[in-house]
Amino acid sequence: MKLIVGLGNPGKQYEQTRHNIGFMVIERIAEKLNIQLDQAKFKGLFGTGFFEGEKVLLLKPLTYMNLSGESIRAIMDFYQIDPEDILVIYDDLDLPAGKIRLRQRGSAGGHNGIKSTISHLGTQEFNRIRVGINRPTNGMAITDYVLGRFAREEQDPIQEAVERSADACIEWTKKPFLQVMNTYNQ
Numbered sequence: 299m300k301l302i303v304g305l306g307n308p309g310k311q312y313e314q315t316r317h318n319i320g321f322m323v324i325e326r327i328a329e330k331l332n333i334q335l336d337q338a339k340f341k342g343l344f345g346t347g348f349f350e351g352e353k354v355l356l357l358k359p360l361t362y363m364n365l366s367g368e369s370i371r372a373i374m375d376f377y378q379i380d381p382e383d384i385l386v387i388y389d390d391l392d393l394p395a396g397k398i399r400l401r402q403r404g405s406a407g408g409h410n411g412i413k414s415t416i417s418h419l420g421t422q423e424f425n426r427i428r429v430g431i432n433r434p435t436n437g438m439a440i441t442d443y444v445l446g447r448f449a450r451e452e453q454d455p456i457q458e459a460v461e462r463s464a465d466a467c468i469e470w471t472k473k474p475f476l477q478v479m480n481t482y483n484q
Contacts, residue, residue: 367418393430398457
């Protein structure tokens with residue numbers, strides 16, 4: 299069983315914002331695997347399905363970013379999922395827009411959703427996909443920037459990143475994460 303989590307904030311006002319890139323990837327995976335995100339449980343919206351014999355759980359925590367770990371911990375406990383069977387997707391200010399980076403462990407790097415996840419899991423050892431959103435260059439506050447929508451010139455690279463991230467997640471359901479990392483971190 300694999301748990302794939304996309305971080306974001308619930309509500310119409312946050313749809314298609316930089317901070318919701320994790321939600322965008324989860325929605326794309328759901329489309330590709332024909333999984334309905336129709337169950338409101340574990341402080342999130344989730345769906346289950348099977349891909350090539352592997353049970354796949356998709357989760358969008360509805361706790362707001364800073365409390366994402368609560369939702370992840372709740373579903374982990376219910377399904378008895380180990381941290382190595384979790385993959386978390388989130389936005390990263392330190393990568394160029396559209397660049398993705400896969401890692402098996404690491405610090406939160408200032409990301410509050412990952413801080414919460416590390417705190418609730420009790421470990422930094424879980425798989426993740428960081429999706430680049432750039433940093434603001436015009437002096438805009440970080441909060442305003444991450445809660446803002448993508449600029450026109452970012453649209454294509456972001457769509458490509460969502461697609462590549464979804465493909466990497468699906469590939470992880472049948473291959474070790476290290477192999478997926480080696481393919482997608484090129």
